[in-house]
Structure formats: structure tokens, C-alpha cells
Amino acid sequence: MPYQGHINPMLQLANILYSKGFNITIFHTNFNKPKTSNYPHFTFRFIIDNDPNDQRYSDLPLQGMGAFSRIIFFNRYGADQLHNQLELELSRKDEPPVSCLITDALWHVAQPVADSLSLPRLVLRTSSLFCFLTYASLPLLGDRGYLDLSENTSASLLDGLGYVDLPHNTHLEEQVVEFPTLKLKDILKMGYKKENDAIGEVIGNMVKQTKASSGIIWNSSKELEEPELETILRDIPVPSFLIPFAKHFTTSSSSLLKQDRTFFPWLDQQPPNSVVYVSYGSVAQMDKKHFLEMVHGLVDSKQSFLWVVRPGFVDGSTWLEALPDGLMGERGRIVKWAPQQEVLAHKAVGAFWTHSGWNSTFESVCEGVPMICSPFWGDQPLNARYMSDVLKVGVYLENGWKRQEIANAIRRVMVDEEIRERVKMLKQKLDVSLIKGGSSYESVESLVAYISSL
Structure with missing residues (x-):
């Protein structure tokens, strides 16, 4: 699936295999196509959107929640082209026979093909097991009324940017009976509606066709989600393989954006665990009002920071036009993009303020870095809740972007030894899982044996 958060794990998996x-x-697809020269050991076939005269794929949103439109279109119109290309691959006599097809779960049309x-x-499921189980329960949550947005609990997608602003309502703080880990507002922040929702239809098809597949590969670990794994193994009668990709390969070579490395001399000079790393991923957007709250929260926290601000991250701005002159001082650095795994592994980084996308969340755990969680939509509120309330390795900024709460959360995570110790222990468990006999090691070996048997 042609978005950074889906490209990275797929190419990490390809490297493992x-x-x-x-x-x-x-x-x-040609849209967001990877740099093939970084992967001379792979063969690339560009399919589906090759015709420059095909207007179906033009002018589709690239960022925010609107980016989901492209996923909908690829599934709606890509089946025939996918079938034809696969048929061609299967007929090639000059290459080894095709053992299997591995696709991103959101390519649900690939199963009938x-x-x-x-x-x-x-x-390949690029989010957590907990997220998948929640998605699989969306029909139940809809029947119970959780997806109905009444006048009193209405959620509005602001300018299509992809984040959900909720009014303060004590009712929304209640737990979801069927998923006690979640609060009602977490369900609303996912951004799905019960009726006539194309996104919900894609999610439903994704769940259905994942269950119909020959196996599921998760970018996760038994050490992280053991209760969820037990449920998956009980309810889905196909093999599951949990592999922490970040422990095997970095994502530097699959980055769609040029990575800035000029800040590393500055980072090298910072004391251990003193810098807040801030990045909201490759798709999220924010309006100027909330961006300024981020700015003031960072300044008021009085912590050093490294902040990734993508061009176009602030709606209506090319890059940093919305940043007040002189406000940031000398305490931090702002870059357009960064080699995230390398940053998280740096001894100076003491916390990660994240949008709670699964890749970022899992990479943070893999490097033993506690989190400040500011989710936008989709699986992100689920990841944030799981990290803050289940694993207790992060602080969830549940009330949006408010400068005082931001400053308080940053200061808390930077000094809370209990949070830091918990995430450090998780990292150690993940490291041990890679050793022969460990769950992650055995999962890779089982996957190799399984594919070889097909």
C-alpha cells in the first residue's frame, strides 16, 4: 500500500525473507513509488496507476484522512490489473516459481484475485493485534450504538485534516463495555461511522479477507501483545507470525522523503535522556491554531527537543511560516524529516512525542523510549490507549493540543522513572525474543518453513 507507514514494514519484511x-x-503503484536503486536485490513491477490518462487516480487527497480515498480507489479499480500482472508472473519460465503472494492487509481485493x-x-498487517480485534468488532460496536454520533457527542473532522476534535463531555470518559481498555471517546476518535461509510467498508473487507488468507504476518511481538495473540489464535484459524521488523532492518532506505542528518552533531552534545523527539508521521496535518499550541507547549516544557515538521504539515503553509519569530530559542532543532530509528536509539533522546501510528509506537518500544501520545484518527487512538493504560509506557494527551497539558506531559515523561523502567524492560524482553528459542526468532523460522511448504 503506497504510504510510508505501509511501505516501510513491507520492505523490512521483504529484506527479512x-x-x-x-x-x-x-x-x-507509481504513486509514492520506492527508490528502486536502494533495492538492487529485488525486482519491481509498477502496476495499477500506470496510465497517465486515467483520471480516476488524479486529484485524490495525499494527506490527512482524505488520503484513504486512494486506498478505496485502488481496491475498487485495481483487481483486473493485479490479476493480469500475477498471471504474467506465474507464467514466467526464466524465474523461480511463485510460492505465494504477500500483500498489505488493506489490499483486500487481492484475496479473491x-x-x-x-x-x-x-x-501483512501493519498495525497491532489489539487494533485488528477492535476493527473486527466494529459491527458489534455499531450495533451497540458506539458509532452513532449524536448531537451531544458529535465529533467533527476539522477541515478534512485527519484529526477528530471532541467536545468535553464526561460521558465520553466512560469505558466501552465490550473493550474495557477503551473509552467512548477512543471509539469516536477513530473517525468511523455506522452508515454509508466507505472507510468502514474498506475496514470490514480488510478483516474479512484477512481471515480468509493463508496466514497473517504481524509487525509486533508476543511479549507486547500476548493476551491479544491468544484471542487471535482462538478466533482466526490461520497461522500467525509475530515479527518485530525494527529489530531486523531499519527504514532509512525506504524513506520517501530526504532525511536530514545535519542535526546529529548537536544531538551528540546533549546529555543522556534530555531531548524530546517530536514527529507526527508522514501523512498527518494540523491547522495553525493547534500547531501554535504545540510550539508553546514545547517552549513551556523547558526541555531540549528535535522536531520533525514536514513541508505541508501545517495546513495552508509551505513549511514554517506559522512559526512565530524567535519563540523557539536555542533549545531545539526543527528538521523536515529524520532517520527515526536512529534518532530513537540515540542516548540523548529521553521521550518521543508521537501521533501514535503503529510503526512509530513500536519503534519507540523497541528502543526503550517512553512516549507522549497525540493520536489523530484510525488506529492511532487505540495505540495511544494501549501504550498509556495497558503497557503504561506513555502519557496520552487525551484533550487535544493544549499548551499547558503538553508542557506538563513532556515534563512528566522526562522525569517519571516508573514509565522509563517499564519501557526499558519491554525493550529487554524484545531483545531476548530475537535469540534462538525466543518467540520472535521462532516466528521468523516458522514463517520461512511455512512459505517453503506452500
Whole structure:
């Protein structure tokens, strides 16, 4: 799926399988296409949106929640082209035979295509097991009324930017009976509606076709989500393989944006655990009002910071036009993009203020860095709740972007030894899982054996 948070884990998985002796062919769209020169060991086929005269794919939103439109369109119109390309691959006599097809779970149309060609399809799920179980329960949550947005609990998507602003309402603080981990406002922040919702339809098809697949590969770990894994193994009768990709390969070579490295000399000079790293991923957008709250919260926290502000992150701005002159001082650095895993692994980084996308969340845990969580929509509120209330390795900014709450959360995470110790212990468990006999090691070996048997 052609977005950074989906490209990274797929190419990490491809590298893992290549290291185990498999030949890899990557199907990808021209939109957000990877830099093929970084992967001379893979074969790339660009499909679906190759026709420059095909108006169906033009002018689709690139950022915020609107970016989901492209996922909808690719599934709606891509089946025939995917079928034709797979048929061509299966007929090639000059290459090894195709063992299986592995697709991002959101390419749900790939399952009936694979079935029609008698080709085993494995699914890569780029979010958590907890998220998948919640998504699978959306029909139940809809029947119970959780997805109905009444006048008293209305959520509005602000300017289509992809985040949900909720009014203060004590009712929204109540737990979801069927998912006690979640609050009502977490369900609303997901941004799905019960009726006539194209996003909900994609999610429903994703769940259905994932269950119909030949196996599921998760970018996760048993050490992180053992209760959820037990439920998955009980309810879905296909093999599951949990692999922490960030522990095997970095994402530097799959970055769609040029990575700035000029800040590392400054970062090297900072004391251990003294810097807040801030990044809201590759798609999220924010309006100027909330951006300024972020600015003031960072300044008021009086902590050093490294802040990734993508061009176009602030709605209506090219880059930093909304930043007040002289306000940031010398305490921090702002860059357009950064090699995130390398930053999180740096000894100077003491906290990660994140949008709670799953890749960022899991990378933070893998490096033992506690989090300040500011989710936008989709799986992000679920990840934030799980990190703050279940694993207790982060602080969830539940009331949006308010400068005093931001400053307080940053200061708390930077000094809270209990949070820091918990995330450090999780990192150690993940490290141990990679050793022979560990759950992650065995999961990779089982996946290799399974594909080889197909």
C-alpha cells in the first residue's frame, strides 16, 4: 500500500525473507513509488496507476484522512490489473516459481484475485493485534450504538485534516463495555461511522479477507501483545507470525522523503535522556491554531527537543511560516524529516512525542523510549490507549493540543522513572525474543518453513 507507514514494514519484511534465501518481486503503484536503486536485490513491477490518462487516480487527497480515498480507489479499480500482472508472473519460465503472494492487509481485493489463480496469499498487517480485534468488532460496536454520533457527542473532522476534535463531555470518559481498555471517546476518535461509510467498508473487507488468507504476518511481538495473540489464535484459524521488523532492518532506505542528518552533531552534545523527539508521521496535518499550541507547549516544557515538521504539515503553509519569530530559542532543532530509528536509539533522546501510528509506537518500544501520545484518527487512538493504560509506557494527551497539558506531559515523561523502567524492560524482553528459542526468532523460522511448504 503506497504510504510510508505501509511501505516501510513491507520492505523490512521483504529484506527479512530475502536474507532467508527467497527471491523477491515487489508490486507497487507509481504513486509514492520506492527508490528502486536502494533495492538492487529485488525486482519491481509498477502496476495499477500506470496510465497517465486515467483520471480516476488524479486529484485524490495525499494527506490527512482524505488520503484513504486512494486506498478505496485502488481496491475498487485495481483487481483486473493485479490479476493480469500475477498471471504474467506465474507464467514466467526464466524465474523461480511463485510460492505465494504477500500483500498489505488493506489490499483486500487481492484475496479473491489470489483465489482465482490458486495462489496462496499471506497478509501483512501493519498495525497491532489489539487494533485488528477492535476493527473486527466494529459491527458489534455499531450495533451497540458506539458509532452513532449524536448531537451531544458529535465529533467533527476539522477541515478534512485527519484529526477528530471532541467536545468535553464526561460521558465520553466512560469505558466501552465490550473493550474495557477503551473509552467512548477512543471509539469516536477513530473517525468511523455506522452508515454509508466507505472507510468502514474498506475496514470490514480488510478483516474479512484477512481471515480468509493463508496466514497473517504481524509487525509486533508476543511479549507486547500476548493476551491479544491468544484471542487471535482462538478466533482466526490461520497461522500467525509475530515479527518485530525494527529489530531486523531499519527504514532509512525506504524513506520517501530526504532525511536530514545535519542535526546529529548537536544531538551528540546533549546529555543522556534530555531531548524530546517530536514527529507526527508522514501523512498527518494540523491547522495553525493547534500547531501554535504545540510550539508553546514545547517552549513551556523547558526541555531540549528535535522536531520533525514536514513541508505541508501545517495546513495552508509551505513549511514554517506559522512559526512565530524567535519563540523557539536555542533549545531545539526543527528538521523536515529524520532517520527515526536512529534518532530513537540515540542516548540523548529521553521521550518521543508521537501521533501514535503503529510503526512509530513500536519503534519507540523497541528502543526503550517512553512516549507522549497525540493520536489523530484510525488506529492511532487505540495505540495511544494501549501504550498509556495497558503497557503504561506513555502519557496520552487525551484533550487535544493544549499548551499547558503538553508542557506538563513532556515534563512528566522526562522525569517519571516508573514509565522509563517499564519501557526499558519491554525493550529487554524484545531483545531476548530475537535469540534462538525466543518467540520472535521462532516466528521468523516458522514463517520461512511455512512459505517453503506452500
